[in-house]
Amino acid sequence: MALQEYAGAIVLEVDGKEVEVIDLNVNTQTGRKLVKTMNKSGRAKGFSKGIAEYDLDVTVAIPLTGDLDWAAIEGAKLTIYPISPGGKRESYLDCFTTQVGEKYSVDNEARRDLKIQSLRNVKE
Known part of the structure; x- marks a missing residue:
């Protein structure tokens, strides 16, 4: 059986500028809705x-x-690409920030928590 490689760390760019990311969670809501009928x-x-x-x-x-x-x-492009060669880039277009927060702790570096929404997703 061949050894398989999986996606690892990523790099995040915001309008071409690399950002030091600690954590990234992407949630996609498909927009589909259940249709209830009387039957x-x-x-x-x-x-x-x-x-x-x-x-x-x-x-x-x-x-x-x-x-x-x-x-x-507003209107930013966020691009996620794997560090390992051969991985595909994924871009979120027309991004805008909805929440910005800051977090400080004794053991870790100062962090900023962001909630961002995107209008489009493109796999490159």
């Missing part, structure tokens, strides 16, 4: 298509200088 079987028979939503929860390290103005991000 003798007493169960739903299908779904309707809707509009997909892309929610990104990003945790970044807070640098002493050169930090982005995260609260002002």
Whole structure:
């Protein structure tokens, strides 16, 4: 049996600038909705298509200088690509920030928690 390689660490770019990411969670809501109908079987028979939503929860390290103005991000492009060669890039387009928070602890570096929404997702 051949040894298989899996995706590892990623690099996040915001409009071409590399960002030091600690944690990234991407949630896709497909927009599909269950359609309930009145029928003798007493169960739903299908779904309707809707509009997909892309929610990104990003945790970044807070640098002493050169930090982005995260609260002002509108229309940004976030690109995720694997460090290992041969991996495919994934971009989230038309991104905007909905929440910005800061976290400080004794054991870790200062962190910024961001909630970002995207209008489109493209696999390159």
